[in-house]
Structure formats: C-alpha cells, structure tokens
Amino acid sequence: MVEALFWPALLAYGEAALALVGEARRPGWPGRAAIWGVRIGWLAQTGLLVAQAVGSDGFAWSSRGGALNLFVWLVVGAYLIWGCRPGFRLVGLAVVPPAVLLLGVAYADGGVRAGGDSLGALLALHVALMLAALAGFALAAALAALYLWHERRLKRHESAILRVPVPALDVLERLSARTLAASLAALAAGIAIGLVDLAREGGGVDIAMAATIAALAVYATLAGLERAGRLYGRRAARSTIAAFTLALLTLALAHFA
C-alpha cells in the first residue's frame, strides 16, 4: 500500500524531467508541464512519506534508502519554492533528473517501505537537520550549475540567449550564497544536536561525525570567502559544486559504507 504511492511520484518526476529538457530547447508549455509534474510528484511523495511515518514504529528514514527518499523530498521541496517562477524553472534540470535517479535507487534499496529504527528524538532531529542541510547544499549546487551554464552562454555571445528565460547571473549568485548560508546553519545545528546525543549516550566522535564536521569546515570556509568578496563569480560557482560533491561522497561513505 505504502509502495503504491511511490510510482505516481516517480512517474510525475520523470515527466517533469523530460518536460524540462523540452523547456530548455523551446520554452513555453513544456515548462508549465514540468512544474505541474514536479508539484504532483512532490505531493505524491509527501503522501508516501506520511504513509511511511504512520506505518512505522520509529524513525522511518534511518536506513540508506529511507534517507535517500527523504533527501529527494527535501531537495524537490526546496526547488519548488523558486521553481514555480518561469525564470527559475531550468534550475530543475539540475534537480529533477537526479531526483528521479535517486528515488529509483531509494526504492531498490528498500527506502519506500514502512518500518525503520526506533531512534531517540534528538537523533531523529539530527538526521532530519543533516538531510535538510544536504538538500540545501544540493540546491545551492544546482543554482551554481545554472550560473555556470548561463555565464558560458553570455561569454560565447549566443544569439539565442534571450529565448530561454533564466535568472540574471547576479540573482543566481546571491541565491546560491544565501541557500548555502542557510544550509550551513542547519548543518551546524544538526552537528550540535548530534554531539549532545553522543555525549548523552556516552559515545565518542566517530568517523561519520568527523566527516560531517569536515564538511561543515569546508562549507564555512566557502561561505566566509564569499562573504569577504574573495570568492565570486565563476570560481564561487565551481567551488559550490565541488564542495557539494565532496560533502555528498564523504557523508555517504562515512554514514553508509
């Protein structure tokens, strides 16, 4: 029953991914079809998460697949905040296709079933904050990717540059920096709660926590350099993408390997 909600979500995201490719080629109705696909998919996935939560004794997304499922939901949800605006739809090209892939992986890994571990409230909050931070970093990376794409088109003097509505470089840079800063705050809060929980349980800092603290250090450096005006434009966008890739790999390996 719970899994039955997975397919509408996957299909709707899949439709949105295809429509977004169409939107990049010829803007117009594909963009509207894409955003409706994202909305419907996100609602279906919300239903799936609620059903999982209701059918579980503890925290439903503590497994690798479950965490991936929740992560996809958070990323798509964050994208929907801006994605509804025509100028920001193409950010979805860096969000929705990976979301389809990751949701498929989550399904294969058993992440869309009811169940889960019985976690304490602090640990559950820690996991939720970590996933929210990671979702924010993913969105910041998507915005940075769009920045690089748009910047390259401007540099190359593409004659069709005004045909596809894309936010201005300045707007993309600011939004990416803000998203990164908000995610950094969530990450810091998540780490603090995790450390409190570890201290309560009497455990020490493990490899997963060390990797998380390292990710925090990388992102804090990045945000600091951006704020000081020493990292900007193309280099800032590339750094945001590199930091996300690094953080994703490190955290995934440290937590689930």
Added chain:
Amino acid sequence: MSGAHESVHLALVGTSHRLAPVEVREQVAFDPERAGEVAAGLATGGAEVVCLSTCNRTEVYVADPDAATAEARASEIFAGVIPSVYRLAGEAAALHLFRVAAGLDSMVPGEGEILGQVRTAFERGTPGALLDRLFRQALHAGKKVRAQTRIGESPSSVSAAAAALAQQVFGDLAGRRILLVGAGKVSELAARNLLSRGATISFVANRSADRAAELAERLGARPLPLDGIGAELAAADVVVASTGAPGLVVDKDAVARAQQERRGRPLFLTDLAVPRDLDPAINDLDGCFLYDIDDLEAVVADTLAGRRREAERAEAMVAEEARRFSAWHASLGVVPAIASLRARAEEIRAAELARAEGRLERLSEADRRTVEALTAQIVNKLLHLPTVRMKEAAVTADGVLYADAVRHLFGLAEDDR
C-alpha cells in the same frame, strides 16, 4: 424607428511602409493633432472618420451609409499618392486595423508603440457607433495579443538588446551605474533605453568636452575626458561605447586593473562603434561580458525570428476578433426590425392594459404592479428567442430575409426599416 446602422459601410484607404517609400509617405504624414483635424474635415454629412498617421503609415477609416461615398471620402487626402494606396472595405478593413493594433503589420512585428498611436488617432478622430466599436475592439485585440503571446517581449533594436543583455547579468538595472563613451546619437539612444529600465548614467566621456557636457546635462550625468575613463571604470556596472575614434579607446589592461578594484562585481560592456572602441580581449577577463555590434545584431535577428513565430499565433487571435466584429456589424442590419418588433409588442401590451383598466382598478397598487411586471415578462420571453435567432441569422446572408419576414408577419410599417 431609425435604421441608421443598417447600411453603414466601413472603408479604409491608406498607404504604409509596405507599399510606399518614405518620400511618398511623408507627403501624407500628419502629427496626431493634424490627423485629428483631417478626420474632422472629412467627417461631414454624418460620416465617421478616424485618421491614423505614424511614421510608417497613414490610414483613413470612414464609416458612411453610402459605400461609394465612404471610399471617396477616405481617398480625398491621398490624391497625390494614388499608386501607393491600398483600399479595403468591411471585414477586411476591420481585420487590417486589428493587425495594425497588434503590431502585426509593423516593420518590427509586435512593436508596442503602435497601440498607443491607434489610441491617440481614435481619441482625436470623429468616431460614431461603428468606428467606436471598431477601434475599441482593435485596442482590445492589440492588448490581448501582447498579453497572451510573447511577441513584444524580446528586444527589436540593438540598443534594446544591449539593455536586455545587461539585465541578463544584473537582473534589475535600478541603481546600476552606466559609463557612456561617446556622445553621439547612438550613445544617447542606448542610454535612454537603459534609463527607461531604471539605470543611472554616471559619466559621459567624449573627445569633445562640449558635446560630453551637453549630453551629460540632458542625461543627468557628469562629463568626462576620454583619458579619465580608466579611473571611473571600477565604479561602473555597464559601459556603452560608441565613438568615432579610429582605434581602441579602452584596452584590456585598463579593464583588468579596474576588475581588481571591483572585487568580483561583473562588468557588462557594449561596443556599438565601427571601428571598435573596446579591446575584444576584454571578454576573456573573468566577470567581463563584452558585446560588439555584430553580437548584438545577431541577438536582435534571433529575437525577431522568435517574434515571427509568435506572430502566427497572434494572427489567429486577430482573425477571431475580426470575425466577432463582423458578426456584430452584420447584426446591426436586423436591429431596426428587432426594435420595431419590440416596440409593436410593447404597444399591444400597453393597449391591452389600458383596455383592462376598469377591471384592474379594483386591485391593490401592489397587485397592479405584479400584473404590469407579469405582462412585460411574457412579452420579453416571447421575443427573446426570435431576437437571438435574428441576430444569429444576420451573421449569414439570411439576416435580411428574416427581418423582412418579421416585418411581414407582424405588420410592421415600411418606415420602420
């Protein structure tokens, strides 16, 4: 009952950029005030006249009960340019005006200025019922096309393209500082386009100090000698260059030095001059975007192609509006018959109520009002369907037959026509 609407004919005579070169068009070009006077001069004997005159066209729209008179009136001002004149009547004339208002007949498809010019012509003309409806519907069609298609969104000139590209870098241009290099007409045009989008012109740099000061004063900026550009580059967001200098005015090193001070703020530069004023290598610098005249013209050409695609959708929309106007115009032919029929019915109702006056006296005031309302309602309900059917038939050729049949069946007088 007047049948004034029944045989009012619409005629259009005009000349435009499609048929006539500027030396012909200028012979019949009027400013809006004069166009209003021309319309008033032609509007004698109950004729309705609107004269639309822009730099690309002069057209006279006339509505007159006599078709030949309508065309003759409309032709009066074109006596000297007859070979370059087109003549349209009825629905074709209406469709033409709707296309004009939507910008579909403009040199640049979808340009927005024409809608305001049509409105001005309408306001200064002498329209009656027919031209009033025609022009209001044309203005509606023009607005609809702009709202429901993207025909007017893309820039149609090099200076508009430069401003649109600057927005691709900065988003909102409000408060962005512009440095103009050159004080000629091209610079001013580009500056005005940027000003209209909220930007601020900070400096006008030019070889001739007088011309720089003159343009700077008009734009609310400060004049600058050409050798002072380097010092002000760091504070500028957009540079527009258009001088007549034979060589480069700004080189890559000057911009690179400025970029170090700018701490990453992007710089957008447009070079509208031939030979070029700005070193093409500036585009290689991080955060610098340099567009020359060829780049901008390529952007304009692409957006015009996009406009033409949108124009296909717009054509369908204005054709629908023209059909609606035509249906309304045709329905005017049966209006006198409908009015006569309703008047006759009302006459009968009033007469019957008067005959029953003696019996109705016993009723209370409220009951009398109920009887009045009831009889009026019966008459309205009986006549509703015939009225609708006659208006529908009027759109086809059957309208006149229906009107005659109604007059015959209900014994409506011939002078009711």
